Amino acid sequence: MSIIRHERKIKLSFEHHKYLDVRRWNIAHTLFNNTPIHAHHPLPIWEKGEPTSKMSYIFKIDQTxxxxxxxxxxxxYYFRIDNSGANSYLIQNPGY
Incomplete structure (x- = not known):
């Protein structure tokens, strides 16, 4: 299983699958609890160091x-079961 997890991490690194994967594998609480929330802030970068030149952005993690x-x-880990039109035999997920 660790090989599959590693492969998904590498192949899908920029496709925003990590959150759903760790929920599916039931390990999100070990990865996310008590970890700091990071923020990505765009910083303008000028080609020639002057505001009048061509500009692009880089994203830097806030280290405060x-x-x-x-x-x-x-x-x-669970999604809410929508009650509208749901089967009456379905039981709502815990916590909802």
Whole structure:
């Protein structure tokens, strides 16, 4: 299983699959609990170092010390079952 997880991490690294993968594998609480929330801030970069030249952006992670931490609840693993038109025999997921 670790080989598959590693392959998905490499192949799908820029396709935003990590969050759903770690939820599916039931390991999100070990990865996300008590970890700092990072923010990506765009910083303008000028080609010739002057604001009048061509500009592009880079994204830098905010490294400030007072960042809140994440809490991943076990109920976050489940999605709410929509009651409209649902089968009456379905049982709602815990926490909803």
């Amino acid at each position: 010390a007072n960042r809140p931490t994440r809490t991943f609840l076990n109920t976050t």
